[in-house]
Amino acid sequence: FTLVQLNGNTLTSALGPSGSTVTRSFDFTMLPSEFVSRVEVYKTPSADLEEGGLAGTVIARTVRPLEIGQRKIAVNVEEADESKRDEWAPRASAFYSDVFADGRFGIAIGGAYTKRASETDEQSITRYRRLTESSLGGLDLNGNGIVENGQGGRPLNTTPYAVVDSIFQELFRETSERKTVMGTIQFRPTDHWDLVSDNFYGKLDMLTPRMTDLVRMGIGLLPG
16 A cells, blocks of 8 residues: 655556565565665655555655766675575676766666575474364275264264374475666756656566475374
8 A cells, every 4th residue: 555656756567565466566676775865755645746655655766966976886796695595696786877067967877686596494284173084085094994974973073083184395485586777867957957867677587486295194083
């Protein structure tokens, strides 16, 4: 319920917050932090804000060359050890900004690349349930050669058999590769005019396989 914008503009995204649902709000995972100068959070609507955010409005502002006011070059290279995957994940960015015409015209360009390779392991056991052999798809738990519906007319919840509902062992991997390019042209002919052209391109390739082993076990219990 929060409207998220980039420089006051609403951008569509193919990925939602969880990476699975489509959203019409800007996805923060597409924007490298190196290109963000500030983030504005509005909890109360006003006339100069676009409507659509029930819980509020968040505007991410990228770097403006005239706000820097001088030539700036920044290069950043990092390497992360993804120990769960036994892989190295690179992250790199480069940024250039400069001003001309006595500080009234400026340009800023930048590019970034990020790769992540994460992994989550999970084991879980759900509740024990008391079921009949027939309700378990025909499992002969006591080995008497008969698939029984119960004993002595007992209701289903008192049958002397129990089953471990499910034993899950899950392996969830996520491999993502993000490429981002941004460019800004800013012209301020007078103190009352500020003309800005923002250009933003982002591409995110994501592979998220989930592998699950499911084991169901039945345990025979003595009557009573």
